[in-house]
Amino acid sequence: MFQQNKDWETREKAFAAFSMGPLTDFWRQREEGGFAGVDDVPVRFVRFQAEAHDSVIIICPGRIESYVKYAELAYDLFRLGYDVLIIDHRGQGAPANVVRHAPRSCESVQ
Numbered sequence: 001m002f003q004q005n006k007d008w009e010t011r012e013k014a015f016a017a018f019s020m021g022p023l024t025d026f027w028r029q030r031e032e033g034g035f036a037g038v039d040d041v042p043v044r045f046v047r048f049q050a051e052a053h054d055s056v057i058i059i060c061p062g063r064i065e066s067y068v069k070y071a072e073l074a075y076d077l078f079r080l081g082y083d084v085l086i087i088d089h090r091g092q093g094a095p096a097n098v099v100r101h102a103p104r105s106c107e108s109v110q
Helices: 002-020 022-027 067-079 095-100
Strands: 031-036 042-048 056-059 083-087
Touching (some): 002 022, 022 067, 042 067, 067 083
Parallel strands (some): 056 083
8 A cells, every 4th residue: 555655656746747847838839719609609729730740639628628628638649640629619618708608507606
């Protein structure tokens, strides 16, 4: 059990270094964009591209999740030679979208 805890701590420290270094550097290179969908509901996306890549993987996260949660997956896929496009569901993702299109049940919360 003690060894298992030690292994976990080692992995966590290594992940912290990765996420604060290479992953953060990669995320800063993202291209963010969006467009107006049906009824002008905004659709947001993030894209990672390289001229050397000849294939793209498109990721469509679940509702209430933003593309921000997929930075590590995008990093891995990009390093494997794929362009990556992550597109949020309409009205999801960016904070302004969530507030603007919040369900009516949330309007009464103070």
